[in-house]
Amino acid sequence: MRVTPPNEKLNELSRVLENTMRxxxxxxxxxxxxxxxxxxxxxxxxxVEKRPSTMELMGKPVDWRVHMPLFFCNPVITLTRKRDDEDEGCLSFPNLHGPVRRSLRIQMDYLDLKGHPVTLTAGGLLARALQHEVDHLMGILFIDRMAPDVRRALSPELEILQQKQLARK
Ligand SMILES: [Zn+2]
Structure with a gap:
């Protein structure tokens, strides 16, 4: 569901998200x-030190570190065609890693927590991380993006994770 920042409930949720992530x-x-x-x-x-990122805001290169943690609402991503495979993990799948094909550069239009519209261009790890999170908002998981043989190779681990999740419910 789309959100309408700014509002106090959303600020609260953003703090929960940040703390849970940390x-x-x-x-x-x-x-x-x-x-x-x-x-x-x-x-x-x-x-993350080993995987570089780039970021432009409204077309101007910026130091992405200054803008972290980066919260974004109602994002719309534009992908570029050049893609590569890199290792990816997900907090919803502890200890599971595998290569996922993603765009090297993306543009993302979104609202910040104050409700301001932002156009951001990202490269490197930031581009990958944003694609991963926007996928979550659309109900797509990184394992859905994996090549069939990669996913097949991970299926024993996936089954164990699923059984643990079922046991918790
Ligand atoms: Zn994830």
Missing amino acids: EAEGIGLAAPQIGVSLQIAVVDLRK
Whole structure:
């Protein structure tokens, strides 16, 4: 569901998202991952040193670190055609990693928590992380994006995770 920032409930939710992400030592989290079907997510890549990122705001290059944690509402992503495969994980699938094909650069139009419209261009890990989180908002998981043989190779681990989730319910 789309959201209408600014509002206090959304600010509260953004704090829960950020804290949950930090406790799990993740670099991104989307509201549906904590059972809230709202169009809001966060990424924070400051702990990642080995995989570079680029960011432009309204067409101007900026230091992406200054803009972390980056919260975004109602995002619309425009992909570029050049893609590559890189290792990816997800807080909803502990210890599961595998290559996922993603665009190297993207544009994302969204609302920030104050309700301001933003146009952001991202490259490197930031582009990948944003694609991953926007997928969550659309109900798409990174395992859905994996090549069939990659996913097949991970299926024993996936089954174990699913059984654990069922046991918890
Ligand atoms: Zn994820």
